[in-house]
Amino acid sequence: FPEGMGDSGLEVKLERANPQSGKGFLAKLLCPEVLEGQACPGWFHCGPIGATTNYNVVLTNFLVIVFGLAESIWTGTALAAYLYTLSDDSNTRVGYVEAAQGISTLVFALPVGYFADRWSRARVIGLGGFLAFVATGITSYAVYQGAENTDDWKDHYVLLLVSMCVWGIVGGIVNGPAQALYADSTPQGERSKYYQYLFVGWGLSSIAGPLISILLFGVYGDEWTLKRLRIVILAGLTGELLAGVLMLFFRDDCAIIENSASTETNSERRTTIGDDDKQSEEIAGVPGTNGYAPVSGNENEVSERKLEKPKLKRNVTEEFLNEISYCNGWLTRKSVPYILFTSDIITALGSGMTVKYFPLFFKNTVGMSPIEVQVIYAVCPVAMVLFSAVGTSVKNYIGRVQTIILMRMIGVGLLITMSILARGITASKYVLVPIYVVRTGVMNCTYPLDESILMDFCPKEKRARWKSLESVSMFGWCGSAVIGGWLGDAHGYSFTFLITAIVQGVSLFVTCLLLPLVPIAEKRSLESTASTRESTAADTESGLDKPLIDPSGEGTIQ
DSSP: OOTTBOTTSOBEEEEESOTTOOBOHHHHHHOOSOOOSOSSOGGGOBTTBOTTSOHHHHHHHHHHHHHHHHHHHHTTHHHHHHHHHHTTSOHHHHHHHHHHHHHHHHHHHHHHHHHHHHTOHHHHHHHHHHHHHHHHHHHHHHHHHHHHOGGGHHHHHHHHHHHHHHHHHHHHHHHTHHHHHHHHTSOTTOHHHHHHHHHHHHHHHHHHHHHHHHHHHHHHOSOOOHHHHHHHHHHHHHHHHHHHHHTTOOBGGGOEEEEETTSOOHHHHTOOOGGGHHHHHHHHTSTTOOSOSOOOSOHHHHHTOOOOOOOOOOOSOHHHHHHOEETTTTEETTHHHHHHHHHHHHHHHHHHTTGGGHHHHHHHTSOOOHHHHHHHHHHHHHHHHHHHHHHHHHHHHHOHHHHHHHHHHHHHHHHHHHHHIIIIIOOOHHHHHHHHHHHHHHHTTTHHHHHHHHHHHSOGGGHHHHHHHHTHHHHHHHHHHHHHHHHHHHHOHHHHHHHHHHHHHHHHHHHGGGTTTSOSOSSOOHHHHHHHHHTHHHHHHTTTTSOSSOTTSOOOOO
16 A cells, blocks of 8 residues: 555555564675665565555465465365375374474474564574475485385484474464565554465465366376375475565564554644634533534523433454553453463364374275365365455454354364264265365454454564464374374264364354454444544543543443
């Protein structure tokens, strides 16, 4: 959007954040000077990308598309099936590899976030690019040699364990500092929209990945063999190299700081209404006057008017977020990241038991071919994007948290249905696959809402740490994969699905703690903003410029 104007028409003031901060290796090579007053470097101005386009926003969307494309080709069906076949049909050993990735993410999440906040987001992201090159090399060697020398499969299995540890760090950087820098480059009150763009880009790439896999299986053979799976994995790793290159281009000096009109400045609140100053002073003494009472010299006549003080608008403004408090101060703005993190951890513990085993369930229980399974994973991102669009529309009516709870309740119910059906009623792909696709779309469509809530309530200087801490949920995801593998070997996949649904249901109770904290309206409308400006002068005189919530705790939020 052009500087000075948000997409909603609100006036905004954009300033460059920390102009002496860092750059990625290639960003420094192409444009070493510090950018002041620019949205992006001059070499970036081409075609539809102009000087007013934020550089980090565009680059992050490209990174998510490329990274998502690569991951969707090789880390889902192909890798799980490769590990299962390589390790003598063991679900548990598949879980060990996933756990290794999660442990590395856990160990490095906080250091990565700390250095991104205190040192440089762009430099940490660039370091992740170099690690992506290392991880690609190790994984490629292990996968290639593992398919050639099956007698030495344990050596190649260990190499894959090591490479997934490195991938855990890379994924933590992409989902942590890179997205924290993305949040720094987007305006408050509009982040749901920007994260919707990011989610759609990821969804489109996640569709393209399985389609490429289908093409490769169709050309080289629709079989669950190591050599067929190796081709697909190596194709995906090629995309990881491009993602690593993109990670070297980020710049801290293209981040922005927004001071929107939704938060009134002190100077605006001290504005007076010209010749009516005297009358305004008379009105100021009347409790509940909001500045719209008729001006009159008769004080008794004015005092008889019992005008209601306007209720606090529950919008995402710094004023509202800083003053909100419930449960005797136990639930405040600072509580929101902790609540989201706890809910994510519980959800991840449940998801990790099943996510990596769904392809094996369709392969072993339903009896589907590689191409058929890849068709499922080509359709699932479409469902996610469609339901995400539905979710971002519904949240305008019922609120972000309410939408998240509704969608996840539907997802948990569908997984329970799928578990019951698969446990003896039917294993038909025509019944189970549609339920799985809808369940996956509904359960995973709330990403833009989750991220916008976190970034609205998290202070800018702590965003990278919180985003990196979010990656700890990967430990829950991957750590519980070991449990899921053991349950799958001992009791079957459908039993594991039921346990997952129960755990995810528990996470909904934690999410409910956000209901009183997060306002239903994400930002003010143009009409309400204009009326607020008109009333600022009289608000000051009538005492409405004081805190909206009394420090004693007697104030209420409507």
